[in-house]
Amino acid sequence: MSHSEGTPKDVLVYAEYIEGKVHPVTYELLSKGRELANKLGGSLISVIIGYGSSKYSEDLIWSGADKVFTYEFDEDVKPDVLLHKDVLVNLINEIKPKIVLFGATPWGRALAPRVAAALKTGLTADCLDIYIDDNGDVIQVRPAFTGNIIAHIKTITTPVMATIRYKVFKPLGKDKSRKGQVILRKISKDHLVSRERPFEVLGKVKEKEVNIADAEIIVAGGRGLKRKEDLKMLEELANLLGGVVGVSRPLVDSGWCSKDRQVGFSGNIVKPKIYIACGISGSPQHLAGMKDSKVIISINIDPSAPIIRYSDLAVVGDLYEIVPKLIEELKKLRR
């Protein structure tokens, strides 16, 4: 029954837990991890690290895990990549999983490469899918060349490690009748405090203006906007729809907007239910950030703009006429 013997077949999901919050990508990874573990005939194991993490052990089991390793801290400390890396490297060497999954969040993408390099194993970045092929190989699907190419990657070392893009998989939902094993490991105050800190978080500088990757509805503006003030019009539309405003890179470069709102390869990759692109031509770098949205609506004066081809509904026309009319109609519906 011991998983440390024989061929590895367990799946390990790293639960991203920072400053008292579990990132929602964790539940998506548990869902995919469950499917992979079933196919491999192994267990789904999760690991959560940090002060207060033991509150979430059951939650991870309800969400699909068979076993949870909880590294509870005796004292609250600031997020520390090196501390998480050490815990993960030791745990992976102990339990020898076949697959290790992280969220492709800024934190996951900073942490996972260190773990992979320490273990001298392969890591595939920002995956859109992961599956087991007919030969039993683990194949990871990921974009490359600024999203222009989709590549299927096989890892020939163990464990197979991947960071997985947020919002690609559906969480299973919580089943409170699910049973599993919780292994609680305490990290003592002595260890946390006396440790050398080559990487030390001194404090939080600022929150994100908006977490656009979480948004279900995004109204985005691009170079078709003439003035910074015109973003207010998009904001009004976004508010009426319960969404948020996003922008393409030129607007961030001209200082109209914070990068927190930038959609694209060098900004944020989003996957909302509705994406309304207003005056955005659709450069490859922008498309790489939004082309997986469920429904894409574009408003553009240029019928030859690339965004038209990538839209479910393309409206060819002046956004300065169409957006105000849309706002007016939406207000009428509210009355």
Place this chain on the structure above:
Amino acid sequence: MRIIVLIKPTPNIEKVRFDIERGVVDRSSAELEINPFDLHAIEAAVRIKERFGGTVISLSMAPPNAVNALRDAIARGVDRAILLSDKRFAGADTLATSYTLASAIRKLGSFDLIICGEKSVDGDTGQVGPEVAELLGIPHASYVVEVKEVSKNSITVVSDLGNAYYLVRLKLPALISVTKEVNVPRKPKLKDVLRARKAKIEVWDADTLKDVIDVNRIGLKGSATRVVKAYYALEKGRRGIIVKGDEGVQKILEVLKSEGVI
């Protein structure tokens, strides 16, 4: 300060052509240039050098035709450019690439800081920086949006950890990977461009590194991953319905209704 900048010569992604049938990139269709993210890494390094003195050394792993891209790096303030180029390095994934770069850094001797861009426009991984840091046993901060303070023993930066921006202090030597927000790269001056034309780009092959590398860990042989297949992602698009003007307003409302938004 001895600063190493990791530069990836990449094809210009706006110009490069894709072989749509085979799902590969026609590498002859665009010359290699400095990965756009890395321009910000060079600028960050040069700014630190301007304040504290020292040397900026760039390190790249690429085919021999990357030399021109590295002349651009010299024009932008890099003092010494090293190109790791050898058929034996080819086919490397992020693990083998990081190992090769880390080995070359060991050969270079002591350093204070390594700076790289957050990711490349061709690989899109963002993994090489943190992997190099791990292999060298030094701390790193990813997604650095601002360099706050540099001292003899530490660097303090603002790093995006996902949920928020944090002030992070790294003990030197350390590695930072920077975003495009960190600075606005200067355009090289004409005299620097002319000077760079004559500059020598040092080319190191696997033999140059023989004291510091295990040949089983480089190139395709040292890679943990293999590309099984690849295809063009943007070929089709969605090709939905196209309408004009006022009809568009009604159509948008219909879509919003059918999606349950209104």
